[in-house]
Amino acid sequence: MSFEKVAIIGLGLLGGSIGLAAQEHLPGIATSGFDADPKVRERARERGLCATIADDPAEAVQGADLVILCVPVGAMGSAAEAIAPGLRPDAVISDVGSSKQSIAAALSAALPDHVVIPAHPVAGTEQSGPDAGFASLFHHRWCIITPPEHAPQGKVDDLAEFWKALGSTVEIMDAQHHDMVLAVTSHIPHLIAYTIVGTASDLEEVTRGEVIKYSAGGFRDFTRIAASDPTMWRDVFLNNKEAVLEMMDRFLTDLGMMREAIRAGDGEMMFDQFSKTRAIRRRIIEQGQDDARPDFGRHEHDPGDNEQE
Amino acid sequence: MSFEKVAIIGLGLLGGSIGLAAQEHLPGIATSGFDADPKVRERARERGLCATIADDPAEAVQGADLVILCVPVGAMGSAAEAIAPGLRPDAVISDVGSSKQSIAAALSAALPDHVVIPAHPVAGTEQSGPDAGFASLFHHRWCIITPPEHAPQGKVDDLAEFWKALGSTVEIMDAQHHDMVLAVTSHIPHLIAYTIVGTASDLEEVTRGEVIKYSAGGFRDFTRIAASDPTMWRDVFLNNKEAVLEMMDRFLTDLGMMREAIRAGDGEMMFDQFSKTRAIRRRIIEQGQDDARPDFGRHEHDPGDNEQE
Incomplete structure (x- = not known):
């Protein structure tokens, strides 16, 4: 696995499941997480959704070469702005949102100098919040990656590898x-x-x-x-x-x-x-x-x- | 249980489940069944959906004091006509169909001298056919009985008891x-x-x-x-x-x-x-x-x- 540290922003069903799945399937990778809600952070620490839970978004992404935004689609832009001060210049920015064109635009606008590769794991349950996640959520589920036109192929491959390690089958698709x-x-x-x-x-x-x-x-x-x-x-x-x-x-x-x-x-x-x-x-x-x-x-x-x- | 013998006409998911449930929960009651499709009858015999499976509808209902029609709503009238020659005069005629006004009319027209008490167990799965039924289908499920205005209360109570014995909770409701x-x-x-x-x-x-x-x-x-x-x-x-x-x-x-x-x-x-x-x-x-x-x-x-x- 090319990534050394994944940071997860937003620790609900999807974010929590990624944290648990990464720790289970990729023990060599460091995991850190952040959620805007202090109560969610507390619960995330109790459940061990990530190895470390930071109280600040920029702190959570420090040293991470993969950042996955797991916030509602409408909060992607502001979440990207909030992590900007702590980001490594070579960090890959991804997400799990369910509409890809608008997210690609919001992330690129907020982080114009970073590699942005949106993704969408087609998995979920009706539950939400920090208690909802579980490590096998992505098993036998598709993850659709929608790389922008000029995304570096090597980084797209790395992201695909990450999702495969979590149990998903990866599909590359045009965002539209x-x-x-x-x-x-x-x-x-x-x-x-x-x-x-x-x-x-x-x-x-x-x-x-x-x-x-x-x-x-x-x-x-x-x-x-x-x-x-x-x-x-x-x-x-x-x-x-x-x-x-x-x-x-x-x-x-x-x-x-x-x-x-x-x-x-x-x-x-x-x-x-x-x-x-x-x-x-x-x-x-x-x-x-x-x-x-x-x-x-x-x-x-x-x-x-x-x-x- | 007041009924001595229940006849089930139509041995798909609902009919088969009633047969299995009656044999499990009401061992004192005789069960007989019929289905218009010879292959379904064969499978019903193999699975033991009823104690006896008749090759003729009028034969199936012989001696039965409760007859439950488990055929599609549009086939209720002709199924009622088919059993008429074998019916006991005091047999209660019921069904499991999902629309009650039209069935009440069809059954009363076909069997004007019999007590007709339509019912609808709100239970099912997406499966159909003689392999789909199982004895616990009605556990913790509602069964709605829609007695016509002049239905004898004693018979309504008997039918309610039958469904309760199969695990259902009974509700009496106006057909409309x-x-x-x-x-x-x-x-x-x-x-x-x-x-x-x-x-x-x-x-x-x-x-x-x-x-x-x-x-x-x-x-x-x-x-x-x-x-x-x-x-x-x-x-x-x-x-x-x-x-x-x-x-x-x-x-x-x-x-x-x-x-x-x-x-x-x-x-x-x-x-x-x-x-x-x-x-x-x-x-x-x-x-x-x-x-x-x-x-x-x-x-x-x-x-x-x-x-x-």
Whole structure:
């Protein structure tokens, strides 16, 4: 591993997991961390998310040849400014944000003399904060690196090696294409989930208690991703606006067609649409991106269940 | 338990689970089953989904004082007609369908002289067919019974007892209200999931392979329920049209507001909306309707993970 010391700025789910994973998989690398919230720093020390937790961002990055910003997308620019005084001139600056064009612009503006190589590990849970991270979060998950045009290839390779060591499979992608792909696979699903959970909780005809009681019919799956960090997601939508709006309009068109099929009683159209989607599920499971157990294995927690295994 | 023999018509996920659960929890009750598909009957015999599997629907219900129809909503009427020749005059006719007004009408029309008490266990997985059922499917799940106005109270109580014995908590509800509640908590989530999975698989800018690869960003949660049985779901939307359309229009209004907030860069509106939804998730978990483990415990399958427990 070419890097000697990685500094992690922001110690929530992603930052904490990187710290734990680096210590587990790359014992030769020094790890230091910082979070703007003193309580998070305290908890990070208790959990040992990094070997050292600094009380100042510029102090955290001292001596680091890799700095990974793990703050909400909208805070990337100011986080980059805050670390500037302590940065080694040859440090590689990276991040884990979910919209890559806007972050590339913000980091390059804040640190014009540094090598900036944005990255996005496509991994997460609905939890956030310093207690949420765990070392295996990136196992069998993709990490998309979006190097700017003139990024030194050697540094891109080093960053790829780092993520591979944490268990990820690395993909190099153009930032604009990344933003479109993630709009479909992540941003729109979150937006839909937040919206339907909001709709369901504001109805007059159906009480919130009823929605909660009968959520096992499908609704509860949406509540999981709608429990994700609000600040993080607000920033994603503010910063990947164009791709999100484009994909949302496709979805709205398709939903309008589905609405018309229901209104007209067009069972054939519905059956055709509903049949197409099973194949995609099967391939996601084959590729190890989800759990093949029915219901994700939720029933395995049920002490009365001996049928599932 | 007042019932002596339960007959189950349709041996997929729900029917098979009832058969297994009844044999496990109610050993004093005789179970018999039928499915229109000879291959399903063969598999049902191999798995022992019921004590006896008949090759004829009227034969399956002979001597049964409880008959539960577990066929797609659109097939309820013809299934009821098929069992009529073998029915005891005092048999209670029930079902497990997801839209209750239309089923009540179909069953009463087909069997005008019988006591019809529709019911809906709010439980399921994305699997279907005779291999999908398991005895604990109904544990800690709600079963909604929607008795018609003149249903004999004693029979309603008997049916409630049956479902409680299978592990469910029973709720009595008006059929119309049921259809509205389930439109929100189950039908609309399935429709949205089917639609977004369809949208994502038909894009030009983003390949299907990319959608599958990066599905861990949120999309994969939607593919689970979009893998549900197409016939069953087509019938649900054909038979609960009004409530589904009404709820869909609420959702579309809210999604339009979200779209406008993104377009206008209204971060405050988004943050407020995204913050509301966490409380609902928490209550669903408190009430035992979902798994509190991050990511539903998916990571527990990862052999490298020692952090989660």
